Amino acid sequence: MxxxxxxxxxxxxxxxxxxxxxxxxxxxxxxxxxxxxxxxxxxxxxxxxxxxxxxxxxxxxxxxxxxxxxxxxxxxxxxxxxxxxxxxxxxxxxxxxxxxxxxxxxxxxxxxxxxxxxxxxxxxxxxxxxxxxxxxxxxxxxxxxxxxxxxxxxxxxxxxxxxxxxxxxxxxxxxxxxxxxxxxxxxxxxxxxxxxxxxxxSPDFVRALANEKIENRMLNDQRFKIITVARLSYAKGIDNAVKALKLLKDRGYKDISWYVVGYGGDEAMLKELIKEQNLEDSFILLGKQINPYSYMKQADLYVQPSRYEGKAVTVGEAQILYKPVLITNYTTAQSQVRNEFDGIICELSIEGIAVGIEKLYRDHQLRKTLIINCKESNYHNxxxxxxxxxxxx
The missing domain is CATH 3.40.50 (Rossmann fold)
Incomplete structure (x- = not known):
């Protein structure tokens, strides 16, 4: 051997x-x-x-x-x-x-x-x-x-x-x-x-964990739910996500909530930013979770607001769970998503994230198309x- x-x-x-x-x-x-x-x-x-x-x-x-x-x-x-x-x-x-x-x-x-x-x-x-x-x-x-x-x-x-x-x-x-x-x-x-x-x-592994029953506050949230799974760090752009949600709220989209699974060095800064933007009830940090897939499963949209990535594992996992995906146009974005087929690539900016979410929030048929295409794709590799x-x- x-x-x-x-x-x-x-x-x-x-x-x-x-x-x-x-x-x-x-x-x-x-x-x-x-x-x-x-x-x-x-x-x-x-x-x-x-x-x-x-x-x-x-x-x-x-x-x-x-x-x-x-x-x-x-x-x-x-x-x-x-x-x-x-x-x-x-x-x-x-x-x-x-x-x-x-x-x-x-x-x-x-x-x-x-x-x-x-x-x-x-x-x-x-x-x-x-x-x-x-x-x-x-x-x-x-x-x-x-x-x-x-x-x-x-x-x-x-x-x-x-x-x-x-x-x-x-x-x-x-x-x-x-x-x-x-x-x-x-x-x-x-x-x-x-x-x-x-x-x-490992699609079978991801889907099996997604079906595990865990205590999940998202179950009782009737709003349009966004999920991000990422380290709380500069690279992942969670600060831009907070500001993008604030833009959406100011534009009248009151029934959107954003959950983040993850932990990291930016946690204190992000909590302060969320407070400053009066988003405590809408932008929710769920902390470290061994099984993020149950949270992904409950979401209406997965968003990756990163400033840079190699290839975000979580984006592929969201697609395995048949979620509409929105990612920013970081350098390697084209390797993650076939734009307008199994996800959307938006401008890498606060405004770009907000516009991308607004587009997917309003266009139910587009979300449905992305879901269908994810279901028809083979993610075994x-x-x-x-x-x-x-x-x-």
Missing amino acids: KKVLIASFDMEVGGVERSLISMLNNFDYQNYRIDLMLYSHTGDFMNLLPDQPNLLEESAAYKTFRMSIGQILKSGKISFGLVRLMAKYKANLSTSSEKGYKQMQYMWKYSLPFLPKHKEQYDLAISYLWPHYFVAEKVEARTKIAWIHTDFSTVDTDERVDIQMWNKFNYIVAVSEECKNAFIQKYPSLEKKVIVIENIT DYELNKLYKLIE
């Missing part, structure tokens, strides 16, 4: 983690032995991991990447704590409004001297979530693959440092053609390494794994 290592951070609730679970659920375990390396054995999705992969023991050194600086120092790992402080300082020298990417880069790069090497050798090693330093520097494998899930043309990274890391890999996997093109736009020297393997979707098997062989 070929030996494969897959490495990622943890199993917190998120689209990347759901796509990893789908991949693991569909892997060919008769021909491949899978070791799963999670830097931290934490997250509500831990219980959703299938039994077949061999979950490796948690490493105290790698777990620090999911700990705060205070927690690291209290645990006695002074070197890692100092590295984190240095990474934060250097990232803060950047003029970017979103410094987290550079901080992550420096945190990993400066930690390398203190991180243990992985002992076993593999036919294939996959780093599933950026930055990819563990597989790049600490794993021996005949073939190494790094996965990209976001639009790299829109995020601020230290490109010189990044290219040094990417060059350690034989292949770079993008989750869509548009995601690939955006990456090449930023790193043209890496073009020959980049291939596309789409996120594996486990054949995408054949591309991965070819790389192993």
Whole structure:
């Protein structure tokens, strides 16, 4: 049997983690032995991991990447704590409004001297979530693959440092053609390494969870209900969603409510914005939910108001549940939706989101057409794994 290592951070609730679970659920375990390396054995999705992969023991050194600086120092790992402080300082020298990417880069790069090497050798090693330093520097494998899930043309990274890391890999996997093109736009020297393997979707799994009975306040809401499932972060544009709903209310659409399943660093800011716009009864943050599908099922419309995406897993899941979908025109939007067929792509702006929602709210026949086309589409794509098997062989 070929030996494969897959490495990622943890199993917190998120689209990347759901796509990893789908991949693991569909892997060919008769021909491949899978070791799963999670830097931290934490997250509500831990219980959703299938039994077949061999979950490796948690490493105290790698777990620090999911700990705060205070927690690291209290645990006695002074070197890692100092590295984190240095990474934060250097990232803060950047003029970017979103410094987290550079901080992550420096945190990993400066930690390398203190991180243990992985002992076993593999036919294939996959780093599933950026930055990819563990597989790049600490794993021996005949073939190494790094996965990209976001639009790299829109995020601020230290490109010189990044290219040094990417060059350690034989292949770079993008989750869509548009995601690939955006990456090449930023790193043209890496073009020959980049291939596309789409996120594996599991329609049966999604629909089964959607039918689970859970306590759901949306059931008693008779308004036109919008749902978004996303991290509460700048990238996902939830702040623009709040302002778009305010525009709609001001234009007389009083019977629209908007629910958001998710959590993240922008929660306090969003709660304050919702209060400022007097939308406490209409824009509702549902927080972290292990099963977002029951909420999706109750909605009249799914909206993805993102500023940028690689390929949003949740959009495909909404289509699997036969929901009309509205997404903003981020760089990779064309890979998510066939405009006017199984969803609508609107202008990436507050006004654009409001106009798109208004169009779908008013046009019942258009919503019905989108639903029919989703029902007639085949969202099974486990054949995408054949591309991965070819790389192993």
